[in-house]
Amino acid sequence: MRLWLGVMLALAGLAGCTSTPVAPVLPPVSAEAAPRLGPAGLPAPQPEAQGRVGGAGKDWLVYLPAxxxxxxxxxxxxxGSPLKAWQIAQANAEAGAPEAGRALRVPLTPPPPWGVSREGLQTVTVLCYHRFAAGKGPTRSKMILAADDFEAQLMWLQRERYRALRTGEFQAFIEGREAVPPRSVMLTVDDGFATFFEHAFPLLKKYQVPVTLFIFTDVIGLPSGLSWQQLRELARSGLVDIQAHSRTHRNLTELQARENDVQYRRNLQQELRHPRAELEKQLGMLGVKVQHFAYPYGASNDKVIDALNQEGYALGFTVRAGGNAFYEQPQLIRRTMIYGDQTLDEFTARVQASRPLSQP
Structure with a gap:
């Protein structure tokens, strides 16, 4: 524990005076005034900034907006990217829309990627959903979330100024390459049931929230599953990153009846290879590249993780609850299950943006 605290405090010292609190207390804002939770689709081309530079230093410049x-x-x-607008907002005490002629400080040096300050350790909560239904909950199963309750969760995240990360942004944070906004979450949906398209996707478009869909490919085309046509629409939206959740949704840590060890290893390989090959064959022309994997039932062990690494997957997602710090093991990413019988207060309690340095 002393070694852990020493390392964390050293990193906090490196951040120095440029470090801001990991999760600053921000006043809630109205849904109308709040920024969108995530940028629309893949970052849309932005109108070129027409203002001028009023002064500059090595690590910053003063910009006079037009x-x-x-x-x-x-x-x-x-x-270099509209996704970094949060860095300008943070450098200007969470400034809203620029005012013509009113100076803005633009930091040219990126913040430290590890999210450590004297106030705490930044974490990103990855939320895990499954099925959806129309109307308001509670639903007939806790694995089904009512659309009205899902919208209430999106609105709360918006009011509290959380930003939903895309998979690539989250990966860059876990790998220590890029900082992410102090209040960041990542939304994921497992399995690939048609209720996602029917009830969740319209809300994601309404609030422009990016999400990662982990799909097991045997469900595609079933009456309860997404169709290839729907998957193409999801991919074209730019909001949905389609990734692998195995082929059959079997528990990858267990041998099936009459399956010997040799057969198990061969079948495990196919559970990892087939969804990537099939998804990229059908959706690759739309930019789908399968790099990440969610374990069915969240179950993994050394054999599964070794196979995942051999197949070149970058991240493996569990259903072990909690926030993810920058040092999280890439093959054991935490995800927090969201159930249909949870109240909004119970949902908000599960979103963790930071934790004390004393807590590894």
Whole structure:
């Protein structure tokens, strides 16, 4: 424990005076005034920032916005990506829309990627959903979330200024390459049932929230499953990153009846290879590249993880609850299950943006 605290405090020291609290207390804002939880689709082209530089240093510049400038456009011009607009907002005490002529500080040096400060350790909660239904809960099964309750959760995240990460952003954080906003979450949906398309996807489009869909390929085309046509629409939206959840949804840690060890290893390989091959064959032209895997039932062991690494998957997702810090083992990413019988207060209690340095 002393070694752990020493390392964390050293990292906090490296962040120095430029480090901001991991999860600053921000006042709630109205749904109308709040920024969207995630950028629309793949980052949309932004109008080029038309303002001018009023001064510059090695690590920053002062920007004087023109009428119509956006933080995303300024970030695209000076930081290389509209997804980095949060860095400008954070450097200006969570500034809203730029005002013409009112100076903004634009940090040119990216924040430390590990999310450590003297106030705590940044964590990203990965939320895990399954099926959805129309109306309001409770539903007939806790694995089914009512659409009205899902919308209430999205609205709460928006009001509290959480931003939903895309899979690539989350991967960059876990690998220590990129910082993410202080209040970050990631939304995932498992299995690939048609209720996702019918009830959740319209809300994701309404609030422009990116999500990762982990699908087992044997469900595609079944009466209860998504069709290839629906998957193509999801992929075209730019909001849904389609990734692998095995072929059959079997428990990968257990031998099936009359399955010997040789057969098990061969079948395990196919459970990892087939969904990637099939999804990229059908959806690759739409930009789908399968790099991540969610374990059926969240179950993994050394054999499964070794096979996952051999197949070149970058991240493996469990259903072990809790927030993910930058040092999380990539093959054992935590995910927090969201159930249909939870109240909004119970949902909010499960979203963790930071934890004390004393807690590994």
């Amino acid at each position: 009428a119509g400038d956006t933080l995303e456009g300024i970030a695209q011009r000076y930081l």
